[in-house]
Amino acid sequence: MNPLKFSNDRPLDIIAVGRLCIDLNANETNRPMEETSTFTKYVGGSPANIAIGSARLGQKTGFIGKVADDQMGRFITQYLEKNNINTDGVTIDKTGAVTGLAFTEIKSPDECSILMYRDNAADLKLYPSEVSEDYIKQSKALLISGTALAASPSREAVFVALEYAVKHDVTVFFDLDYRPYTWTDEAETAVYYNLAAEKCDVIIGTREEFDMMEKLLNIKESDDHYTASRWFSHRAEIVVIKHGGAGSIAYTKDGGSYRSGIFRTNVLKTFGAGDSYASAFIYGLMTGHDVSEAMKMGSASASIVISRHSCSDAMPTEQELTEHMDTAIYETV
Numbered sequence: 001m002n003p004l005k006f007s008n009d010r011p012l013d014i015i016a017v018g019r020l021c022i023d024l025n026a027n028e029t030n031r032p033m034e035e036t037s038t039f040t041k042y043v044g045g046s047p048a049n050i051a052i053g054s055a056r057l058g059q060k061t062g063f064i065g066k067v068a069d070d071q072m073g074r075f076i077t078q079y080l081e082k083n084n085i086n087t088d089g090v091t092i093d094k095t096g097a098v099t100g101l102a103f104t105e106i107k108s109p110d111e112c113s114i115l116m117y118r119d120n121a122a123d124l125k126l127y128p129s130e131v132s133e134d135y136i137k138q139s140k141a142l143l144i145s146g147t148a149l150a151a152s153p154s155r156e157a158v159f160v161a162l163e164y165a166v167k168h169d170v171t172v173f174f175d176l177d178y179r180p181y182t183w184t185d186e187a188e189t190a191v192y193y194n195l196a197a198e199k200c201d202v203i204i205g206t207r208e209e210f211d212m213m214e215k216l217l218n219i220k221e222s223d224d225h226y227t228a229s230r231w232f233s234h235r236a237e238i239v240v241i242k243h244g245g246a247g248s249i250a251y252t253k254d255g256g257s258y259r260s261g262i263f264r265t266n267v268l269k270t271f272g273a274g275d276s277y278a279s280a281f282i283y284g285l286m287t288g289h290d291v292s293e294a295m296k297m298g299s300a301s302a303s304i305v306i307s308r309h310s311c312s313d314a315m316p317t318e319q320e321l322t323e324h325m326d327t328a329i330y331e332t333v
């Protein structure tokens, strides 16, 4: 079962919108940041990672975002281009804003954290006037990510992108990607997340992210089925709730529910799981697989990425994904 229909006459499969950052991942793992002295630099930021995952899987991918006018900004744009991502929608900041940096601490396979440097971040300076309607209408799908809603003008830019997508029948995927350090007020966060979710066809988030959105409405019990059903009176066709190593569950508007297990792996670090899951899940849906098979593809991609050092550079190709699904052990949960 796959309820999504895509406008197939478009040159791009998917455009991601939002942050383009740098991840600096600890080389010395299994120790705290205080004792880490070297890091490897990768392109990072959830929508960037998802776009890279999509392109590796062979999707024609574009990006709308803003980078700093410096070496880091140029590194990001060049990396996207090397990965066959169209950067026509990527603009360059001229105000002296800088690239967001995420230093990652890998204390143990399940104890990872991120230390963020995001003051005056260029990605949040994307203006609505820099979002092109002509560009969005060339794509079958748009991916938005919640962090871009954290501040103006990027927040308004995302809402403009959503308007264009709805106007031109572009299917909208929303990866909630809630990063508390980017926000100052919980109610403000929940208001904008809820407003954006109303305009999306597919909503993907963790249980904790949906809890954050529901707290504002005084919903105290976490109930996956109820969470999903709230969105079916708006645009949503599919709502996915992720539960880390306990897998994920998807609900469809027609009353269906689908549970996915995980591919057991040698976990190096847990971050990047959500982004790799999203890119392969979206790829699965866009290439005609049913919801359960697409979830399995998402889980397989996540299990590859969490066993590798980076998030972006670790994204599998279509062949790697297929081979992994054929050989790795899938556990139902």
Ligand SMILES: Nc1ncnc2c1ncn2[C@@H]1O[C@H](COP(=O)(O)OP(=O)(O)OP(=O)(O)O)[C@@H](O)[C@H]1O
Binding pocket: 206, 242, 243, 244, 245, 246, 247, 248, 261, 262, 263, 264, 265, 267, 270, 271, 272, 273, 274, 275, 277, 298, 299, 300, 302, 303, 306
């Ligand atoms: N320990 C694990 N072993 C195998 N697969 C896992 C593990 N943890 C997560 N996954 C896979 O990754 C998917 C997404 O994980 P999770 O729910 O942690 O997302 P997330 O919190 O968005 O990730 P991130 O840490 O990138 O923000 C899960 O549904 C599962 O398929």
Ligand SMILES: O=C(O)C[C@@H](O)[C@H](O)C(=O)CO
Binding pocket: 021, 022, 023, 043, 044, 045, 046, 049, 102, 114, 179, 271, 272, 273, 274, 275, 311, 312
């Ligand atoms: O920007 C962040 O929040 C960190 C990301 O850059 C990092 O790649 C990640 O956490 C993946 O989900």
